[in-house]
Amino acid sequence: MRHAETVTFGGSALDRAGEMRGDAAALKAALADPNTRAVVFWRGKPLIHRARPASLCRVPMDHPMLQGAMADAVLLGREDGAARFACDISHWMPEDLDADQLGGFLDPTEQRHPDAPEDSVFAELRRIMTWLSPRDAELAATGKAIFGWHDIHNFCAQCGAKSDVAQAGWQRNCPACGASHFPRTDPVVIMLITHGNSVLMGRSPGWPEGMYSLLAGFVEPGETLEAAVRREVFEEAGVRVGAVSYLSSQPWPFPASLMFGCQGEATSREITIDPVEIEDALWVTREEMMEIFAGNHATILPARKGAIAHFLLENWLADTLD
Incomplete structure (x- = not known):
């Protein structure tokens, strides 16, 4: 199809900056760059600006929400030359959380972090995917997929030992047997x-x-x-x-x-x-x-x-x- 990439989650031409993933110096510089931004996730839900047209939130790397989440930040790529990371704050527990409403076919619940930007909420990507621009949709899909992989691949599939995150979130290495593991599709x-x-x-x-x-x-x-x-x-x-x-x-x-x-x-x-x-x-x-x-x-x-x-x-x- 000539317009195949106009499908949702396709066609944004994101620069994934693969050459940075194993470059410790470049990653350190990117994390300190004031132009770098983070896309934030909670239990697989991206943080979005709710007002239409909805958009993916991008917050500075020193934002209060990111405390305790920087160690496992995932490099998503670059926008206009500036790095974009994904950070998971699933350790945060909303005060009014109703667990019975979570996880439905199209989870209708939205969660509001007290430190989040005004009018922003965590929302189920499957429900809001058509609200987002192609670039926002690709960033959100990438971050959700990578964090989902990490959630169920904490241990080495070869020997069972706890594995370590590497390559800016795009690899896990086993310190016990030396095996390397990569995101699954x-x-x-x-x-x-x-x-x-x-x-x-x-x-x-x-x-x-x-x-x-x-x-x-x-x-x-x-x-x-x-x-x-x-x-x-x-x-x-x-x-x-x-x-x-x-x-x-x-x-x-x-x-x-x-x-x-x-x-x-x-x-x-x-x-x-x-x-x-x-x-x-x-x-x-x-x-x-x-x-x-x-x-x-x-x-x-x-x-x-x-x-x-x-x-x-x-x-x-x-x-x-x-």
Whole structure:
């Protein structure tokens, strides 16, 4: 697709400053530079200016919120020549925290730090991703993904010893056996499967009522993207797929996926779902999808804005998949 990188979390051309990650002197200078800023996270939620248009907060490195968080700051890159770090303050505990409301499909809660800039809150990225500019979205997705990786990789996978953060947050080294570990990204195919004038849609158990999306699944070791598309569609819906082509990709830090958007031509139409994999699947005509996108369908909701499924379906409807 000629405009593939206009998908959410793509296309900001961030300078990731990879050459700085192992340069102790450059990192020390960047941390002391008055132009350097930090993007702040709490339990995976980025700090944003709430007023529309919403924007990602960038605070000075000596900001009171960052006390106790500097040791594990992650270098995200550079903006206009100045370094940008991500800092995690999940050790902070809001006084009015209601734990029962956290962690839903689209966590609606917002947390306000007493030292945070005016009108700023911590908000769930999945909920606010379309509010942000491409650059803000990329910075937020990168920071969330890296901190999510650190949260579950504190120990060496080879020997079990506690590992140490290195390379400005982009590596963990084991002091016991010398192994090095790097951030993980899981490849996932998400498929725009068409048959004539219809597209194949499905829903997973536990999704909100009326929510359908394109079929998707993890790529297995030793498997091409094309093979993964055919296998996943047949496993989930019993539909055979012929020609497969790549369309676009999207980083998806929920928690650590890279979504490969693909188009496939179905060679069969009969649906036989695997109830372990999905709850339902159906063919939706182009005319029905237009009604769904307009919010006028009786039973099916539009795909969530910001997700690559919405992006692919929107371009299918507009005939701009080339």
